[in-house]
Amino acid sequence: MNLALKNFGRHLKKNGLRLTVERQKLLGLILTMKGHFGSEDVLKKSEGKNLSVSRATIYRILPVLVEAKIIQQSLLTSEGQSLFEVTWKKAHHDHLICISCKKVIEFQDNAIEVFQREIANKYGFILERHVMELVGRCRECRMV
Amino acid sequence: MNLALKNFGRHLKKNGLRLTVERQKLLGLILTMKGHFGSEDVLKKSEGKNLSVSRATIYRILPVLVEAKIIQQSLLTSEGQSLFEVTWKKAHHDHLICISCKKVIEFQDNAIEVFQREIANKYGFILERHVMELVGRCRECRMV
DNA sequence: TTCAGTGCAAAGGATTTGCAACACC
DNA sequence: GGTGTTGCAAATCCTTTGCACTGAA
Numbered sequence: 226m227n228l229a230l231k232n233f234g235r236h237l238k239k240n241g242l243r244l245t246v247e248r249q250k251l252l253g254l255i256l257t258m259k260g261h262f263g264s265e266d267v268l269k270k271s272e273g274k275n276l277s278v279s280r281a282t283i284y285r286i287l288p289v290l291v292e293a294k295i296i297q298q299s300l301l302t303s304e305g306q307s308l309f310e311v312t313w314k315k316a317h318h319d320h321l322i323c324i325s326c327k328k329v330i331e332f333q334d335n336a337i338e339v340f341q342r343e344i345a346n347k348y349g350f351i352l353e354r355h356v357m358e359l360v361g362r363c364r365e366c367r368m369v
Numbered sequence: 370m371n372l373a374l375k376n377f378g379r380h381l382k383k384n385g386l387r388l389t390v391e392r393q394k395l396l397g398l399i400l401t402m403k404g405h406f407g408s409e410d411v412l413k414k415s416e417g418k419n420l421s422v423s424r425a426t427i428y429r430i431l432p433v434l435v436e437a438k439i440i441q442q443s444l445l446t447s448e449g450q451s452l453f454e455v456t457w458k459k460a461h462h463d464h465l466i467c468i469s470c471k472k473v474i475e476f477q478d479n480a481i482e483v484f485q486r487e488i489a490n491k492y493g494f495i496l497e498r499h500v501m502e503l504v505g506r507c508r509e510c511r512m513v
Numbered sequence: 514t515t516c517a518g519t520g521c522a523a524a525g526g527a528t529t530t531g532c533a534a535c536a537c538c
Numbered sequence: 539g540g541t542g543t544t545g546c547a548a549a550t551c552c553t554t555t556g557c558a559c560t561g562a563a
Contacts, residue, residue: 277438321494341501341503
């Protein structure tokens, strides 16, 4: 976490941005978020912790955290709202999503990562990141 | 295309919905769309072809076409707007996306499809569909 | 004839922005 | 001290909805 802050600070400085208290608060708070979250979740959590930060500020800080590679915008969306997830110091993973109960399972598979790199090579791409979402019905929802 | 119409008609009837002229127009028009498109693209294209259909109707019809499995909602989003792509009679494919020039390359890879099915099995999922997006820099943008 | 579908304009919800006050560097 | 930041409220953008009218079955 302290390392994250240092890293974030470095990113800000490099881009002529400032390390304000709001940014520090939000960084700390967001690093504790589990799974996928939206701006509203951040706002609620900040209110719960008496760290008053305005909604506008949250909207302005999220893209900065993405730039700093601390969070990542998720391709999942919850009713029109953008979702993010923490990537800082997390192993890369992909998602299994149940269409019925909306449960999201994270998994990691090396073979697939290798294949992906091969495909990228074939098309002359240098891979920066990737997303794989497997959508279906989970064990519990198969019977329904 | 005629088959698509027949199929669509069947889907509508089965659900107590009606095959209106607007739905026929839009079906025909959407089947000609290339790649990813949003409601606005549909509207523009319909105006260009003098097929007046209101924006509200487009928003109401897109979900019906998804239900009928003629189009699919894409996980890609273009500045907050929902995107779709035609799936009717198209082989499944995944995407390579260039972060720099935004180019999207479609590709198909059987090995990966097999792996995906294995992973789904392992977690007890019955796969309905999947999305894989490889994000990076294309040959042209690597040098920039 | 009946009820789903349409267009319109108003409503809604998420996100962005203008501006004056503020606070990092 | 100068410039990036913030909070607030208004503005914007995409999408949904209420309603009276229309048209497919």
